Amino acid sequence: MATTATILHADLDAFYASVEQLLDPSLRGKPIAVGGGVVLAASYEAKAFGVRGGMPGRQARELCPQLIFVSGHFREYQRLGDAAIKVIGDFTPLVERISIDEAFADVAGCTHLFGAPAEIARAIRQRVRAELGLPISVGVARTKHLAKIASQVAKPDGLMVVDPDTELKFLHRLPVELMWGVGPVTKVRLAEIGVLTIGQLSKTPGWSLERLLGHAAGEKLAALAWNRDRREIKAHRRARSAGAQSAIGRKPAEEQVFRPTLLHLADRIGTRLRAKSRPGRTVTVRVRFANLNSVTRSVTLDAPISATVILAEIAEDLVRAILAEHPDERTISLLAISVSHLEENWDLELELPLGLQDERRCPGTKIGMARWAADRAVDKIRDRFGWDAIGYGSVALGISRSVPDEFRELAEKDL
DNA sequence: TCTGGGGTCCTAGGACCC
């Protein structure tokens, strides 16, 4: 019954921190953190002290006084991440990249060339170590879920093969939080009914899980606990949305505060959408207040948009509506814009006439024309001379950037 | 001392249509 384990999950260990230790040998073996105000990544030596990604720098220093902070080499992260994924691609075209440092692969079709899946996994680890100088952990199993868990168990710098005959034995003794889809909230909910391990989860009736977690989540978890994971490797998945956000500290909820930030966010998103000819119909805005409560508001248009200024104006309208509904909230700490319902291969020329049909979306023919032409001109100049060569004057200065734009780009998904 | 930024998917209620 058991087929062969041919799914690989490969995951670079403490990726950003490992790159820094590769670039600067004096950092090897030491607790380091990439970032400053906020920890973007921590080395294993730092993790041993409890330092985690996303943690405020001050808190990290308290946990680990000898922690060394380094500013990131973001271009190197991109280059080395791409190179590691390419190594996997040398064995099979069936590679599904999850993020900059992580990918699934199905090697079923190439074992006759390169040997058993475990051999291929060993070869990948050896090559990434030899050619790039980086540690990478690999899990090998019959399903994506098991391979993913195996690579986590194998870390750091390890290899773990889950034999198809012992899958349930392997799976059921593990804690539920190792499962894909079990986060802090679900973990607590499960603990409240006495479920701590995947084995215990598998013995919980389906109706009980669905009542506790909802239909989809309950069904999914039950399937995974019973080791029924039917997901396949998908080599090319198109993005369904594109967004940008900015934490701005604590600032008064006023026009002169949110307008420049929204314009900057719209600029980043609009540029990406136009570059891939993927305008979108739904614009969603999120405002987080000082008390960390956040409110979203969205609008779906008849025609897709990607023009920076139009996107910014719609976002402004939505933010004003949110603020009007929350008159007691006078301080905002984060602004976000997201565009969804993206079109595929849209002819951007069409955006002009379609946009003009709606006065609000594109007020005035001449102005709309000018905006459209301006975006195209800016895009072209940036293509040749770089992002900072040109931009919106009011945006260039005074935008608080809590993280470098280069770091943001690493997280962007290909549209 | 309340974690940054880019994403995906699901839920539930309501509008609207047949």
Next chain:
DNA sequence: TCTGGGGTCCTAGGACCC
């Protein structure tokens, strides 16, 4: 006029992942 049913889309909020 009342009653019933099904489907799609939109919106707001959440959980989760890297």
